Amino acid sequence: MDFTFTDDELSFREAISRFLMTEAAPETLREIWETDSGRSPDLRHKIAEQGLTALSIPEEAGGLGMGDVAWSLMTQELGYYGIPDSLADTAYVSAGLISALPDSVSDRQGWLEQIAEGSLRIAIGHPVNPLVADAHLADFTLLNHAGEIHAVPRSLIDVEHNPSIDSSRRLCRVMWEPGSATRIADAATGQPIWDQALNRGALSVAGQLLGLAQRMLDLSVDYAAQRKQFGKPIGSFQAVKHHLADVAGKIEFAKPVLYRAAYSLQHGDVDAPLHVSLAHQACAEAAHLAARHGIQVHGAMGYTWEVDLQMFMKRSWALESAWGGRIFHKARISAAVLSDGAALGPGHVFGRS
Amino acid sequence: MDLTYTPRQQAFRAEVRAWLAANLPAEKLASYDTREGFEQHREWERKLFDARLSMVMWPQELGGRGCDLTEWLIFEEEYYAADAPMRVNQNGQLLLGPTLMEFGTEAQKKRFLPRMAASDDMWAQGWSEPNAGSDMAAVSSKAIRDGDHYVINGQKTWSTRASFADWVFGLFRSDPGSSRHHGLSYLLVPLDAEGVTIRPIKALNGKDAFAEIFFDDVRVPVENRIGDEGQGWKVAMATAGFERGLLLRSPARFQQPVRKLIELYKAHQTEADRDPGIRDAVLEAWAGAEAYALSAYHTVGRIARGDKIGAESSINKIVWSELDLKIHETAMRILGARGELLAGAPQSGDADGWLEGFLFAQAGPIYAGANEIQRNIIAERMLGLPKA
Structure with a gap:
């Protein structure tokens, strides 16, 4: 029993964090998000150079061969620095889906190599999400037709743009015709892979929400320490302190929930769907409270476009309903916990794998 | 990260489970807030001590087993899952004991610790x-x-x-x-x-x-x-750290009532579901206990790796005390009009001590450092906000 990360995992996270701190500063993100595509090939290239896109690609395809546990740290960094959907959707969720495809899919190895080197953008259209993020500039989009998996190149889809209040998002309604040319897995093979992708997508979002919560907390602490009223920093007032202490508590207690879900998914635990939903819920609650208390602490400044809080606040509001919103995940938790024979009580936190 | 129990840990779990099954008191003990119940609990503590189970983390020579924190978590899981009696001497064993081990003279340790482990001294x-x-x-x-x-x-x-x-x-x-x-x-x-x-x-x-x-x-x-x-x-402060806070309120102490809360909800489901908030409250209580347990395992792992745990112990205290309230408030909502009846009342449906637990839960956010104080500690020591 060792519910911690290795020094290697922690130092890789630290390196990515330091890199994104300089390369993905809020002013840079604002510029990128104001472009039509909303994405920067240059930033994408630099991130790939750091090895992030190779994280969970198998070693024989040029990757680092790590898994969901390592990603549970990285998704927090992606959230903290507001890195848009395309990166995690390609390098984490789609890479996982493609890795699970049978060897008979001839493009499989090539795709994995291209993801690792950062030269491929993939969008993923799971039915749980009404729209597909970043399909407008993906090289191809993974699409579901009655459980089948299709890899549909950009040239074979039409997209309808649906602007979001979160300026980092590029949401598309995707129009396409299923056909044998794009099918890479039939429904019998595809459905379990889609189910796995849903859990991975939800876990990806959970980690990002937790990172967003931490970012909003940090911004709010900085603001409360500097902003003075009644001759004192507002952060010295107990009412303000307690708002932020509650956010810190939610974040600290969501972390192990996220990490257990990642471990369960990586090791094929039968309870992985329950654990993932619990992680999505815990991280979404932390982010939601960080936004609410964050804007309260910022006062009127928090309601402006100018102050960076809004970037992270809106992204957290958007992501808390991505890859299954509260309704979806609560329903899964309810069904599992209230089912007959559910393993409840002391001693059942780990291990029905 | 390895979330499996070693064979040694599994064997320890099996041993504790078997011992409890064979040795639990046949009758529920009287409340330890009465003289009669207090002495009954002392007798139980002596029985635990004789099996070297009263202080599993203490060294062998003090009547313990030298268990690590993970084994202690396992012990607690089995202890609460078995509905074993409340621990009557925790103030001594968990608050004073570690202080004596760190600051006591050899003579003091010899004089007080064995009698404390055996509950000869309360x-x-x-x-x-x-x-x-x-x-x-x-x-x-x-x-x-x-x-x-x-x-x-x-x-x-x-x-x-x-x-x-x-x-x-x-x-x-x-x-x-x-x-x-x-x-x-x-x-x-x-x-x-x-x-x-x-x-x-x-x-x-x-x-x-x-x-x-x-x-x-x-x-x-x-x-x-x-x-x-x-x-x-x-x-007094040197040993007021995370470990003591965790030891005082182990996750199993909340997971077991949550398990019973789910049973209570299912037994009253037709009536309870007329209030759509109850099911959600039950699920929130389960999620809270689950998160508390996960946090404990995570922190135990970090301590084993040499991390220093600071103001996080204040978060812990807030979490368990509010969770305890949530669990018992939800049970009382389900029990409805019978909830006020004392356990001995002929029409009471409260075999699991919900009312008693509900009353005690009211104290949680107050004792061991009021939750307002804990929030100040988190804000000042963890977040670095200025003092008033």
């Missing part, structure tokens, strides 16, 4: 005073040196089960000119000493759950002092 704590609650550094009870004795005068309060206990440990002002956390000494006082008067305080449950202790020229030998004279604050 301990009450003497921190709070009428004017020193959340502000503990305001203690004014004096212990003035007179040769090889201290002469104690003053008053302690909210001392849990002091009416029945044998000893009290606490902080006393040994330098009369000092203020705040300076000039305090950490002393151990037998409650049958001349000049000690104990006045029980009836708690919310109508029982003598705690007491006031009056000291009137009570003479205590200097060898009853832990640490140096005037260094009592440091001694």
Whole structure:
């Protein structure tokens, strides 16, 4: 029993964090998000150079061969620095889906190599999400037709743009015709892979929400320490302190929930769907409270476009309903916990794998 | 990361489970807030001690097993899953015990620890005073040196089960000119000493759950002092870290009532579902207990790796105390109009002690450092916000 990360995992996270701190500063993100595509090939290239896109690609395809546990740290960094959907959707969720495809899919190895080197953008259209993020500039989009998996190149889809209040998002309604040319897995093979992708997508979002919560907390602490009223920093007032202490508590207690879900998914635990939903819920609650208390602490400044809080606040509001919103995940938790024979009580936190 | 139990850990779990199954009292013990129940619980503690299960983390020579924190979590899981009796001597064993191990002389350790592990001595704590609650550094009870004795005068309060206990440990002002956390000494006082008067305080449950202790020229030998004279604050604080907070309220203590809450909900589901909030409250309680357990395992792992755990222990305290309220409030909502009935009432449907637990849960956010104080600690020490 060792519910911690290795020094290697922690130092890789630290390196990515330091890199994104300089390369993905809020002013840079604002510029990128104001472009039509909303994405920067240059930033994408630099991130790939750091090895992030190779994280969970198998070693024989040029990757680092790590898994969901390592990603549970990285998704927090992606959230903290507001890195848009395309990166995690390609390098984490789609890479996982493609890795699970049978060897008979001839493009499989090539795709994995291209993801690792950062030269491929993939969008993923799971039915749980009404729209597909970043399909407008993906090289191809993974699409579901009655459980089948299709890899549909950009040239074979039409997209309808649906602007979001979160300026980092590029949401598309995707129009396409299923056909044998794009099918890479039939429904019998595809459905379990889609189910796995849903859990991975939800876990990806959970980690990002937790990172967003931490970012909003940090911004709010900085603001409360500097902003003075009644001759004192507002952060010295107990009412303000307690708002932020509650956010810190939610974040600290969501972390192990996220990490257990990642471990369960990586090791094929039968309870992985329950654990993932619990992680999505815990991280979404932390982010939601960080936004609410964050804007309260910022006062009127928090309601402006100018102050960076809004970037992270809106992204957290958007992501808390991505890859299954509260309704979806609560329903899964309810069904599992209230089912007959559910393993409840002391001693059942780990291990029905 | 490896979330599996080793064969050794599994064997320990099986041993604890088997021992409890064979040795649990046939009848539920009386409340340990009564004299009768207190002595019944003492007997149970002795039985645990004889099986070297009273203090599993203590070293072999003190009657323990030298378990690590993970094994302790396993012990607690089995203990609460078996609905074993409440632990009556935790104030001594968990608060004073580690302090003695770190700061006590060899003679003190030999004198007090084995009797504490066996519950031959039952301990009450003497921190709070009428004017020193959340502000503990305001203690004014004096212990003035007179040769090889201290002469104690003053008053302690909210001392849990002091009416029945044998000893009290606490902080006393040994330098009369000092203020705040300076000039305090950490002393151990037998409650049958001349000049000690104990006045029980009836708690919310109508029982003598705690007491006031009056000291009137009570003479205590200097060898009853832990640490140096005037260094009592440091001694008291040094072991007030995460471990003690976790040990006092293990996750299993909440996972077991949550399991029962789910059973209670299912047994009353038709009626309960007329209030759509109840199912959600049940699920929230489950999620809270699950998160608390996960956090404990995560932190235990971090401690094993040498991480220092600081203000996070304040988060822990807030989480378990609010979780305990949530669990019991939800149970009371489900029990509805019968919820107010005492467990012995003919029409009571409360075999699991929900009312008693509901009452005790009201104290959680207050004792062991009020939650407002904990939030201040998180904001100032963890987030670095300025003091008022």
